[in-house]
Structure formats: C-alpha cells, structure tokens
Amino acid sequence: MKEIIAEILKNNGWLNGWYDYKSGDVMAIVNQPEKFESLGEPKDLEELYSMLRNYDGTFKYDKLLFFNDSQYGCFVYYIDKPESYIEHLSIHIMSFENLKTIVKNS
Numbered sequence: 192m193k194e195i196i197a198e199i200l201k202n203n204g205w206l207n208g209w210y211d212y213k214s215g216d217v218m219a220i221v222n223q224p225e226k227f228e229s230l231g232e233p234k235d236l237e238e239l240y241s242m243l244r245n246y247d248g249t250f251k252y253d254k255l256l257f258f259n260d261s262q263y264g265c266f267v268y269y270i271d272k273p274e275s276y277i278e279h280l281s282i283h284i285m286s287f288e289n290l291k292t293i294v295k296n297s
Contacts, residue, residue: 192230196249198273199256200224205263227258240290243282255297267297 204210208223231250233239239252243259250257251270259265259282267278278293 195273
C-alpha cells in the first residue's frame with residue numbers, strides 16, 4: 192500500500208506540495224506529503240465520513256483511497272489505478288448521503 196500512496200503523491204502537485212513550493216512555501220514539499228504517509232482504515236462508511244470531516248490524511252475504504260486535505264479538498268483514487276484520480280470532493284459541504292452515493296457508484 193505504501194508504494195501506491197507514494198505513486199499517487201508523486202503525481203499530484205497539491206498533495207505533494209509542489210504547487211505550494213512553486214508559490215513560495217519552501218517547506219511544502221516536505222510537510223505536505225508527510226501528512227499522507229499513514230493510512231487510516233475506517234470500519235464503515237459513517238466512520239469514513241467522520242474522519243474526512245475532521246482529519247487530513249489518507250483513508251482506505253473498500254477499493255478506494257481518500258487523500259483528504261483541509262485546504263485542497265479530498266482526492267479519491269481507485270487502489271488499483273493510482274495513475275489518475277476519479278473524484279474530487281469538497282467534504283466540508285458534503286452530506287453523508289452524497290458520500291454514500293459516490294462510494295456506492297464507484
């Protein structure tokens with residue numbers, strides 16, 4: 192799983208800090224990816240929703256990886272397709288039912 196997370200971070204300029212670095216935040220390329228290195232594994236969809244509403248980080252649910260950042264939103268990837276993300280969510284304004292529908296249809 193660490194390899195998949197690393198591959199996604201390598202290719203996403205918001206998550207790896209590259210865009211912030213280019214804007215002048217020289218520590219972003221160190222600090223930004225660090226918060227995505229550990230993996231949360233919620234036991235159900237309600238716990239995932241709560242974690243996404245309250246924490247930055249990487250969360251695995253079913254066949255999906257959620258990279259949640261309070262500044263840039265939540266990037267959703269299939270575990271078996273780390274080369275491109277499938278959704279970008281604004282979790283802070285999203286209802287539980289919306290998240291449930293997106294996960295069910297993914």
